[in-house]
Amino acid sequence: PPFSVGMMMLGVVYFVFLPSIVTTPLAGKVAARIGTRPALWSAFALAAAGLPFLLADTLSAVLAGLALLAVGTFFAQATATGFVGRAATVDRGAASGLYLASYFLGGLTGSAVLGVLFDRLGWTACVAGIGVSLALGALLATRLVLMHPGQAARNTRQPATL
DSSP states (O other): OOOOOHHHHHHHGGGGGHHHHHHHGGGGHHHHOHHHHHHHHHHHHHHHHTTHTTOOOSSSHHHHHHHHHHHHHHHHHHHHHHHHHOOSEEEOOHHHHHHHHHHHHHHHHHHHHHHHHHHOOOOOHHHHHHHHHHHHHHHTTTOOOOOTTHHHHHHHHOOOOO
């Protein structure tokens, strides 16, 4: 409901992730060209652009919204993963592991919160919750810091160009 989608068509819905397969590998090149923050903000904006489509009355519009949301969020995740690799000056494996653990913990927590929103307040509230999480991600991107070589040892936080 409300689209009366059968089980076969429900499986086809997962094809909304196909564009992400094409765009996600481009994240590193885009971040290198325009910077990490602008790449993240662009990805979050693209994902947010899909949110109004999720509230549409037609299945095709909802699928387009899901595709935009997927492209934006996967692009942001790839950009953030690349940033962690550049920002970690020591123990890169540990830094990557901590990032991935945080990513999955955030996904689990977000899914639980969105599930409660959906159960109690409906689909519109769930979409609004996704919008809040995208805005939070964009806000957190302002806190990204790369240290200049040699500064990590002195533990100062002078940002390098992102």
